[in-house]
Amino acid sequence: MVVDDPAHLDRVFHALAHPARRDLLRRLTKGESNLSALAEPLEMSFPAASKHVRVLEEARLVTRRVVGREHLCSIEGAPLAQVHQWLEEYRRHWEDAFERLDGLLDELKSARNTDRADE
Amino acid sequence: MIQDRNLQVTTPNDTDILLTRMFDAPRELVWDAIMKPELLKRWMQGPPGWTTIACENDVRVGGSFRYEWSGPGGESLAMTGEYIEVQSPRRVVRTERFHMGEGVPPMEQHGTLELTPEPGNPRRTRFTLTLRFPTREARDGMLASGMSEGAEASYAKLDELLARSAV
Numbered sequence: 436m437v438v439d440d441p442a443h444l445d446r447v448f449h450a451l452a453h454p455a456r457r458d459l460l461r462r463l464t465k466g467e468s469n470l471s472a473l474a475e476p477l478e479m480s481f482p483a484a485s486k487h488v489r490v491l492e493e494a495r496l497v498t499r500r501v502v503g504r505e506h507l508c509s510i511e512g513a514p515l516a517q518v519h520q521w522l523e524e525y526r527r528h529w530e531d532a533f534e535r536l537d538g539l540l541d542e543l544k545s546a547r548n549t550d551r552a553d554e
Numbered sequence: 555m556i557q558d559r560n561l562q563v564t565t566p567n568d569t570d571i572l573l574t575r576m577f578d579a580p581r582e583l584v585w586d587a588i589m590k591p592e593l594l595k596r597w598m599q600g601p602p603g604w605t606t607i608a609c610e611n612d613v614r615v616g617g618s619f620r621y622e623w624s625g626p627g628g629e630s631l632a633m634t635g636e637y638i639e640v641q642s643p644r645r646v647v648r649t650e651r652f653h654m655g656e657g658v659p660p661m662e663q664h665g666t667l668e669l670t671p672e673p674g675n676p677r678r679t680r681f682t683l684t685l686r687f688p689t690r691e692a693r694d695g696m697l698a699s700g701m702s703e704g705a706e707a708s709y710a711k712l713d714e715l716l717a718r719s720a721v
Contacts, residue, residue: 441691448694452568525571525697526563533561533575535597539587540579547583 443495450494455479456487460496463510470499470506568690571697573683581669581679585643588667589613599623600631608632615640619648635665644669650685652696661696663687 450456455477462473474484488508491497499508561575577584587593595609600623607630608622615637622632632653639647645668651660664686672678687693 441694444694445691448565448568448690451565452690522563522565522697526561529563529573530561532597532599533577535599536587537577539593539596540577540583543583543587543593544579 446490446494447496450490450496453487453490456491459484459487459491459508460510463497463508467507467509470508473508565693565697569687569693571685571687571693573681573685575681576672577679577681578677579679580677581671582643584669584679584681589642594621600625604631613637613640613642613646634660638664661687661692663692663696 451460458477459473462468462476470484470488471481473488474481477484479487485506488497488499488506492499496511497508498511499506501507561573564572566572579587587597589611591609591611594611595606598609598621599606604623604625606621607624608620610621611617611619613619617640618634618636620632620634622630624630630653633650634653635648635650637646637648639645645666647664647666649662650665651662653660666684666686668682670680670682672680685693685696687696
């Protein structure tokens with residue numbers, strides 16, 4: 436799945452903008468987990484945690500299945516990979532520029548050392 | 555968080571892009587290389603194949619800057635803005651506008667640059683650039699445009715390769 440719909444992308448960024456939801460996602464990378472177990476370290480009520488999971492579901496970052504009284508959540512990697520790819524392209528553009536800047540700084544440093552040696 | 559070598563690019567909240575990197579030089583040198591036009595234009599370049607046609611930087615409160623590049627097909631790309639706060643050599647805050655060509659309204663953002671000597675080692679400098687956009691949509695749009703540019707460059711390389719193998 437590719438996030439090519441701007442409204443969906445907004446939901447992805449919105450979902451990632453909350454520390455509790457980032458924490459939920461981080462823990463879900465270890466595998467499927469039930470909502471009560473996810474809520475516990477966040478010191479959050481079940482309904483509060485459920486609300487965060489709802490936001491993640493709307494961004495299609497998480498899927499939830501209900502088995503009896505358990506809400507089992509798992510992570511969906513594709514939208515995250517898309518955001519990762521954007522950041523990666525952006526980062527690469529800057530890294531190219533910064534590598535040129537490294538070279539320039541080396542030049543400036545050796546020019547300065549030569550000046551000092553001349554004194 | 556994406557980390558390669560030592561450049562980190564993160565989105566710490568809805569509206570910001572944060573870049574951090576270490577430079578192996580004292581703060582004054584890093585400042586000069588970023589602020590003096592004759593040094594700046596040696597590393598702040600347009601996409602591959604583009605030439606720098608303007609690099610003006612008046613670093614004082616109320617002063618303005620203008621960087622402009624032109625592409626092989628006559629396209630133009632420019633960045634302009636004004637300085638709001640200047641504390642040489644440790645911090646500047648400025649408005650930044652990207653002009654992506656005629657008919658496209660410029661994107662506006664706030665840039666805060668901070669240079670900090672590495673604790674215990676003044677020969678190294680930490681660079682932090684916070685780009686703040688008016689809305690989440692504007693921020694995401696910037697990231698998306700970075701991607702399409704990168705993709706375009708890759709396609710151009712592919713074209714080149716295909717042209718060569720056709721000979």
